[in-house]
Amino acid sequence: MKKIAVFGKPGSGKSSLSNKLSIANDIELYSLDCISYKSNGEKVDKAVYDESHNLILSLDSWIIDGLGTLDSFYTRLDSADIWIFIDLPYLTSYWLVTKRLLQGLFVKKPLGWPEGSSILKGTLASYRHLKLSPQFWNETFEKEMNDKSAGKLVYVIRSYSELKKFTL
Template sequence: MKKIAVFGKPGSGKSTLSKQLAVATGIPLYPLDSIVFKADGSLEERTVFDQKHRDILVSESWIIDGLGPVEAFKQRLEVADTLIYIDLPYWLSYWLVTKRMLKGLFIKPEGWPEGSSIVQGTLQSYKFLKLSRQFWNESFEQRLNAMAATKSVYIIRSLSEMSQWIEQFKDNCST
């Protein structure tokens, strides 16, 4: 496990899981938002993003959480040796996005791009959640399961399953 892609709908806990993996393994974490957005919260130029993304993919080890441009996501799936798909129920993702926004009104969420509006980010997350059934669907999961022949593939469907997976992973790292 050296090249890990963590992905799923907004509000699914990708950042939380990725941070814990990075701490447990010492593998560098690259939150996709830090590559997609500039420090002021505006979108990075696509050519700059593509170069940063390629540089990470060819490095020895990495954890990248998020989706980003679809072509970059497909590249990541090809290069990664470990795929972690967090597929929480939609209602829970909506709740977690809302909770992040409410908390973010008082405290900037960890890893949130500087200068980026928590309200605008939340609206974008709601928009993506509404559209995401077209992407995160049975067909995608079948393609993902087919990749299990050559990669480690984990599909996490609940918060309790995520907590159990993280604890089991940490236990395996410490032995």
């Protein structure tokens, strides 16, 4: 039984890594963006999101990538056996968001994105969230995670080369 939470800033490679781990370990992948948004790009009602999220948590194994709401994030961490925190430098994350935008001009939708969502709107939202990220992804967050990580396998990925080589 593996329950894996993959989280980090926008554009950090969560979806790509989660997809790779899902295939390699034969564990179902759930992207929070796909349960957070309707196909037209609107956010789903919080009650609908919570119901979907809790249903996933009740399964025997899963990989969940993304942050979601803060209360669901902490609930997910409590339920997960394995935490994978992707903490790439900000410039790398900005580049990966930009790369995803450029690739989105040629592919139907980026990996982990809801069907029908706008690559431009999603990219602009990612840039806004990256700008705000230091308020959440900081030393206080890491200390809090260290305090809550007893009994968990925790991986922190801090470089693009580590991300590309990472396996479970």
